[in-house]
Amino acid sequence: MEAGRTRLSDHLSQQLDADQSIHRDLGKLILDIATAVQEIAILTSQGALAGVLGNLASQNVQGETQKKLDVLSDEILIQTFRSGNLVAGIASEENDEPIANKNGGPFLCLFDPLDGSSNIDVNVSVGTIFSIQHAPKDRSPQLADYLQPGRKQIAAGYAVYGPSTMLVLSIGRGTHGFTLDASSGEFILTHPNIQIPADTSEFAINASNERFWEAPVARYISECKKGKTDVRSRDFNMRWIASMVADVHRILMRGGIFMYPKDTKDLSKPGRLRLMYEANPMSFVVEQAGGLGSTGRQRILDLKPESIHQRVPVVLGSRNEVERVEQYHREHDSTN
Known part of the structure; x- marks a missing residue:
């Protein structure tokens, strides 16, 4: 057929x-x-x-x-x-x-x-x-x-x-x-058999929250915005639709990294997206397409849920970019 x-x-x-x-x-x-x-x-x-x-x-x-x-x-x-x-x-x-x-x-x-x-x-x-x-x-x-x-x-x-x-x-x-x-x-x-490119020059994040980001995320986005004039040696584009489905769909179609990270805007919430309804299913789909889903510190699919409406930070998409964000979190955590 x-x-x-x-x-x-x-x-x-x-x-x-x-x-x-x-x-x-x-x-x-x-x-x-x-x-x-x-x-x-x-x-x-x-x-x-x-x-x-x-x-x-x-x-x-x-x-x-x-x-x-x-x-x-x-x-x-x-x-x-x-x-x-x-x-x-x-x-x-x-x-x-x-x-x-x-x-x-x-x-x-x-x-x-x-x-x-x-x-x-x-x-x-x-x-x-x-x-x-x-x-x-x-x-x-x-x-x-x-x-x-x-x-x-x-x-x-x-x-x-x-x-x-x-x-x-x-x-x-x-x-x-x-x-x-x-x-x-x-x-x-x-x-059929969607594959997310391991590398990308596109990121999706709500930049209006920049003042609330943790240092590893601020570092990553700053490097992307500086583009070829800095350590990344290439220019990046930013996209943000404010619909996780639409943002992640674009990444599945052409690569990219989607980020809704932990921030200090509301200290009662360790993240914004729901683990059970959003982060888990989207990470499953992304990883089956060769990408990676992470909180920045841990693989999302390995998290042990604590409640049905639990919220978590989400970083997912092109594997090499997600791993870079994880590396920045490790470096930050090891010195603080």
Whole structure:
């Protein structure tokens, strides 16, 4: 079958046939997620016409004002998992506690229903992030069952709602991208075996927080900005969309480093991004594409989660650049 016309269902069948250790129902679950993604894509594409723009009066567990489309996307995914009978437990950024599914199933699913929702009202790309884990056998999942290190994920991925809708995922056998063909309603394999270049000349960071950065991050960004006039000997470009999905998607397509580092802006938060819904699944996808995900001091996928809404610093993308940032942290920590 020609690679450009390989459907998501065909691709999953091929990957599952090639690795008998993977639960066969994983393919069905990912196809359920793809169906939910199509529903969310329709709402995002209609925007104001669907009445989904603007804020609600409510806040999520992180104290963030909820967008209408945040909640609608959350409801679509929860209903998808409840009706599919494949997921024993559901954890979402928008809900205080995980949700047990009485119909059961072999999987747990954790997700950010609409990443980058601050961009919704201005028609800039947003996305959905998901992580799939094994559920405990023969009993209902407890909170502790969700707190698995990222390396134990059996699949992870994201959808990006941009000029086209794409689904990018990994079941531990490389990272692959699928584009939604609106005429057929099928996701078609358009980016097989994505590989992130080890080197890059592009970084993504919110530079408005520079005064709050730790010294290793400030050093790294300063060197990038000085470009060929300094130790890096080449010029760098900066990009920042304020949607993790959109920023990381660009890095998967052409290389780069994404950084939301630890800072001193709010000392109660060791990081800004959620480990379970954002850092773990995105690091899984990036590392399966040859990149690296780190806090600056430790590989993200090796972290032992402490809480379902835990926040962590995130540095991920092109391997050589991430390793340079880690080196700067080691040098700083060893002298302080």
